[in-house]
Amino acid sequence: MVGLKVTPRGLWEMTAPPAPSLAALAQTVQADVAIVGAGVTGLSAALELARHGANVVVVEAADVGSGAIGRSSGLVNAGMWISPEQVRSILGRDHGDRLLHALGEAPRDLFALIDRHGIACDHERAGTLQCAVGASGLKAMEARARSWAEIGADVELLDAEQTQVRVGSACYRGALLDRRTGTVQPLAYVRGLASAAVAAGALIFVNSPAIGFEPVSNRWRVRTTAGEVIADRVLIATDTYAMSDDFDLRSEFVNLPYFNIATRPLTQGELTSVLPSRQAITDTRKVLSSYRLDRDGRLIIGSVGALSGAGRSTHVAWANRAINRLFPHLGQVSLDFGWYGAIGMTDIHLPAIHEPAPGILSAGGYNGRGIAAGTLFGRSIAEYFLGRRHARELPVPISLVRRARHKYVRGIFYEWGARVVHVADRF
Numbered sequence: 001m002v003g004l005k006v007t008p009r010g011l012w013e014m015t016a017p018p019a020p021s022l023a024a025l026a027q028t029v030q031a032d033v034a035i036v037g038a039g040v041t042g043l044s045a046a047l048e049l050a051r052h053g054a055n056v057v058v059v060e061a062a063d064v065g066s067g068a069i070g071r072s073s074g075l076v077n078a079g080m081w082i083s084p085e086q087v088r089s090i091l092g093r094d095h096g097d098r099l100l101h102a103l104g105e106a107p108r109d110l111f112a113l114i115d116r117h118g119i120a121c122d123h124e125r126a127g128t129l130q131c132a133v134g135a136s137g138l139k140a141m142e143a144r145a146r147s148w149a150e151i152g153a154d155v156e157l158l159d160a161e162q163t164q165v166r167v168g169s170a171c172y173r174g175a176l177l178d179r180r181t182g183t184v185q186p187l188a189y190v191r192g193l194a195s196a197a198v199a200a201g202a203l204i205f206v207n208s209p210a211i212g213f214e215p216v217s218n219r220w221r222v223r224t225t226a227g228e229v230i231a232d233r234v235l236i237a238t239d240t241y242a243m244s245d246d247f248d249l250r251s252e253f254v255n256l257p258y259f260n261i262a263t264r265p266l267t268q269g270e271l272t273s274v275l276p277s278r279q280a281i282t283d284t285r286k287v288l289s290s291y292r293l294d295r296d297g298r299l300i301i302g303s304v305g306a307l308s309g310a311g312r313s314t315h316v317a318w319a320n321r322a323i324n325r326l327f328p329h330l331g332q333v334s335l336d337f338g339w340y341g342a343i344g345m346t347d348i349h350l351p352a353i354h355e356p357a358p359g360i361l362s363a364g365g366y367n368g369r370g371i372a373a374g375t376l377f378g379r380s381i382a383e384y385f386l387g388r389r390h391a392r393e394l395p396v397p398i399s400l401v402r403r404a405r406h407k408y409v410r411g412i413f414y415e416w417g418a419r420v421v422h423v424a425d426r427f
């Protein structure tokens with residue numbers, strides 16, 4: 001473990017361009033739309049609103065990307081963790097298909113946005129692989145391939161041999177290749193969104209937590225610690241990193257801890273046999289793991305757990321063994337950077353849009369798939385506020401907050417379950 005540096009945003013802080021220089025809010029400002037939270041959802045909305053001439057003000061409790069996005073793994077996915085069939089059975093055929101369709105297009109839209117605004121975030125559109133572990137994993141991927149094919153998604157089921165060629169390891173029975181997807185440097189992406197929003201005319205204030213919402217003659221006052229925004233509409237985009245619990249929005253999430261560890265940069269020789277197609281992978285295990293490369297050829301391994309307290313050594317030891325199992329030819333490879341964060345899980349494993357009061361919307365709950373989905377939800381809500389999209393054209397119907405069952409116990413269970421699995425050496 002010597003040499004492993006664990007910090008809130010790990011490797012991403014080392015390789016992201018600096019955030020734009022932003023001040024705290026210390027006065028009263030007027031806006032068409034106030035946005036709470038400068039993560040991917042809030043900034044995607046801010047950019048879209050500002051691009052269309054709206055007067056938009058973002059207040060952020062800490063700094064840009066300090067929530068889940070800056071700590072994430074950077075996989076740009078085209079769906080949810082649950083299968084398309086499950087999405088349909090929860091939302092019904094019409095709403096389910098609308099969400100699947102929107103999520104399927106979300107990576108393409110995200111990469112187009114990156115190109116349009118020249119966001120430097122090491123994006124790669126190489127696709128991703130969901131790798132099958134054992135016979136049950138393969139069966140699940142076969143079913144998923146069929147259900148994506150029904151809606152014409154660009155996915156392909158690979159056999160064990162084809163998977164081995166792309167992963168550089170013989171550990172998997174097959175994989176679902178999703179060509180719509182890819183990776184970004186997530187902190188660079190969200191900082192780029194902030195710069196683009198500012199360039200389009202948005203005002204972003206950092207170190208300005210929202211601490212209260214009050215109606216003022218058909219408008220809303222969003223109070224921060226040292227200022228206030230008076231706005232016609234409000235978007236609350238704080239997801240599970242919400243620092244206050246106005247409107248009870250936080251009750252919806254169970255926190256799933258997830259960590260990432262980055263190795264030293266691999267040599268050109270090593271890279272010919274470690275994810276040689278540069279596709280990020282996840283697997284079908286219950287305690288899943290993920291692997292991707294960064295721009296410098298570092299291998300980034302992720303799994304459930306927090307790199308803190310007694311769990312840290314367990315998860316780090318597991319990561320060493322997992323790399324060794326998957327890529328034995330690497331030998332003992334040094335681990336340089338570690339980071340971890342909380343993924344906001346909802347009971348139905350789907351994101352939600354709420355209207356906690358007239359004129360206020362909230363969006364979140366992407367269940368670990370928020371980079372493309374958060375970009376999509378933020379943009380969609382901006383279009384709704386601009387009158388360019390009807391409520392029924394939002395990616396999900398506006399719903400009531402659904403309190404998570406046994407929220408805190410389940411959060412603890414996730415960490416302890418991951419420790420048990422990682423100690424038991426299950427890959």
Ligand SMILES: Cc1cc2nc3c(=O)[nH]c(=O)nc-3n(C[C@H](O)[C@H](O)[C@H](O)COP(=O)(O)OP(=O)(O)OC[C@H]3O[C@@H](n4cnc5c(N)ncnc54)[C@H](O)[C@@H]3O)c2cc1C
Nearest residue numbers: 037039040041061067068069073075210243341369370371
């Ligand atoms: C370890 C990890 C790995 C992940 N990997 C992936 C992945 O590979 N692919 C993927 O698609 N998703 C991934 N996710 C999920 C993804 O990061 C989230 O779904 C996404 O960041 C949610 O975006 P958001 O903008 O809604 O929330 P956040 O990114 O959490 O942003 C919310 C912001 O609101 C601010 N805030 C909170 N309270 C207040 C307040 N009172 N006033 C003002 N501001 C406030 C916070 O400081 C924060 O900046 C991962 C998450 C984690 C933790």
